Amino acid sequence: xxxxxxxxxxxxxxxxxxxxxxxxxxxxxRPFIEAAQPQHPSLIDAHHxxxxxxxxxxxxxxxxxxxxxxxxxxxxTAPAPPQPGGRPPRVDMPSETPQRFKDIMTEAAKITQNxxxxxxxxxxxxxxxxxxxxxxxxxxxxxxxxxxxxDVALGHAHFxxxxxxxxxxxxxxxxxxxxxxxxxxxxxxxxxxxxWSLEQVVDGPLARFWQGPSPDHPxxxxxxGDWLKDIRREGAENYNDPWQP
Amino acid sequence: xxxxxxxxxxxxxxxxxxxxxxxxxxxKGEVCVPLKADPGDPIDVPALAAQMGLPLVAEAAHSLWxxxxxxxxxxxxxxxxxxxxxxxxxxxxxxRLSSLKGQKVLVYAWAPY
Numbered sequence: 001x002x003x004x005x006x007x008x009x010x011x012x013x014x015x016x017x018x019x020x021x022x023x024x025x026x027x028x029x030r031p032f033i034e035a036a037q038p039q040h041p042s043l044i045d046a047h048h049x050x051x052x053x054x055x056x057x058x059x060x061x062x063x064x065x066x067x068x069x070x071x072x073x074x075x076x077t078a079p080a081p082p083q084p085g086g087r088p089p090r091v092d093m094p095s096e097t098p099q100r101f102k103d104i105m106t107e108a109a110k111i112t113q114n115x116x117x118x119x120x121x122x123x124x125x126x127x128x129x130x131x132x133x134x135x136x137x138x139x140x141x142x143x144x145x146x147x148x149x150x151d152v153a154l155g156h157a158h159f160x161x162x163x164x165x166x167x168x169x170x171x172x173x174x175x176x177x178x179x180x181x182x183x184x185x186x187x188x189x190x191x192x193x194x195x196w197s198l199e200q201v202v203d204g205p206l207a208r209f210w211q212g213p214s215p216d217h218p219x220x221x222x223x224x225g226d227w228l229k230d231i232r233r234e235g236a237e238n239y240n241d242p243w244q245p
Numbered sequence: 246x247x248x249x250x251x252x253x254x255x256x257x258x259x260x261x262x263x264x265x266x267x268x269x270x271x272x273k274g275e276v277c278v279p280l281k282a283d284p285g286d287p288i289d290v291p292a293l294a295a296q297m298g299l300p301l302v303a304e305a306a307h308s309l310w311x312x313x314x315x316x317x318x319x320x321x322x323x324x325x326x327x328x329x330x331x332x333x334x335x336x337x338x339x340x341r342l343s344s345l346k347g348q349k350v351l352v353y354a355w356a357p358y
Contacts, residue, residue: 028358031357160246177304
């Protein structure tokens with residue numbers, strides 16, 4: 001969907017750069033990128049430098065940058081382009097699907113986003129550039145970027161360290177720094193989901209989406225939160241920040 | 246920025262933190278943090294980090310440190326000037342974000358989990 005949009009807008013001087021945030025690096029991202037066969041730059045961010053550099057806290061999020069290299073919209077939710085006919089119909093999951101995945105899908109279906117408004121704004125910017133009312137001034141861009149105090153900055157350092165420890169095979173040490181990052185940056189979903197997705201709880205292709213305790217040994221789960229617990233606490237409708245013009 | 250040593254050469258510090266060391270201080274975009282003295286080359290990371298308010302976390306058992314970002318402006322962005330990110334593609338080829346200057350760019354963050 002994004003690729004079709006990129007092909008359409010590319011002749012108008014627009015480029016899409018996709019960045020996969022994963023401590024597993026190319027190994028984690030490869031199947032998705034190879035299936036997509038992107039024509040645009042498709043990069044790997046094993047230490048989440050996008051979090052540090054732009055304030056990315058969730059996925060999918062986007063940053064818009066103009067021809068001069070100035071950010072005109074800071075990190076915000078980037079819904080997939082709206083499809084004719086609206087959302088695809090819900091697919092019934094096979095009866096053997098574990099209850100946790102059914103519950104995750106139920107919560108995920110409640111996540112809200114404003115694809116129409118976002119994409120109308122994107123097209124307006126590509127068409128009009130700086131004259132678009134959706135291209136923000138440098139002052140607005142800075143003011144709208146995520147709040148960052150000394151604790152949040154420290155949390156980013158713990159997170160980067162955790163990703164590197166994970167990459168070097170020091171999982172137990174990584175967990176300690178992921179925990180500190182979660183404590184210091186409690187509003188980052190990517191910091192949590194990244195850490196949760198590295199816990200081997202179930203086998204199979206959906207292993208990285210389990211993101212929570214084992215039903216048999218819940219005491220082994222090393223984190224305060226998990227995907228289902230946190231989204232239920234925070235409310236799926238608050239998962240994405242509301243889109244602001 | 247990850248460090249295997251608490252001393253790092255000036256160019257690596259600048260590339261890793263996005264802060265340029267100039268006569269007027271450490272600068273990012275239009276923002277400059279005055280420094281007591283020129284930090285020299287190589288850089289004593291703990292001393293400079295303390296002056297700039299950058300957090301430094303150690304994992305001593307693995308001789309590894311992480312230098313975190315600034316928080317002086319209270320926001321994730323200190324300047325609206327896009328940082329010159331360099332990230333690898335699937336084949337390990339480094340790609341420089343600034344190579345796209347002259348086009349409108351949408352940086353899209355996703356994850357396989």
